[in-house]
Amino acid sequence: MCLNWVYDEKISERVIRRADPCAFTKEDLMASMSVARKALGDLIKAFKPLADRVLVERFAAETKTKGGIMIPDKAQGKVLEATVLSTGPGGRDSKGNLIPMTVRAGDHVLLPEYGGTKVVVDEKEYHIFREADILGKFDQ
Structure with missing residues (x-):
């Protein structure tokens, strides 16, 4: 799956778009990064x-x-x-x-x-x- 940064003029914001019509906002990306950081912290505990x-x-x-x-x-x-x-x-x-x-x-x-x-x-x-x-x- 290919993700690309594009500028969406309708919402005046940079978003990540996939091949399908679904789009992620910056907030979605930040939330997923937060989940990833928590998973990394859990990874060390489980190591x-x-x-x-x-x-x-x-x-x-x-x-x-x-x-x-x-x-x-x-x-x-x-x-x-x-x-x-x-x-x-x-x-x-x-x-x-x-x-x-x-x-x-x-x-x-x-x-x-x-x-x-x-x-x-x-x-x-x-x-x-x-x-x-x-x-x-x-x-x-």
Whole structure:
């Protein structure tokens, strides 16, 4: 199905038209984009890593010191703490037995400075690490 932007003089507005006489207004398009964004957010919640991988969301960087001084983006550095969103079932040993994960969803963990795979969904950054790459977890 081909969708094209056209200017409709009758309604003085740009609309998307399909091959059939049905047309979408800007409001229809914005509503469908909102639904798509919600679906992407639900997609991350439903994402289940494989094997011994862990999906995490890094904490936000501090933008202001305790004294109230603003920290520029370049000087903020990488945040090494994150919250675990979901985990895989675990790795396998040489005999094929399942090795259970030691981290769970909701855990507060310490990450290495480098490594992992960055995943961006709806302008939000997530990272996937192997459990062995995670340096430790904080008691809650």
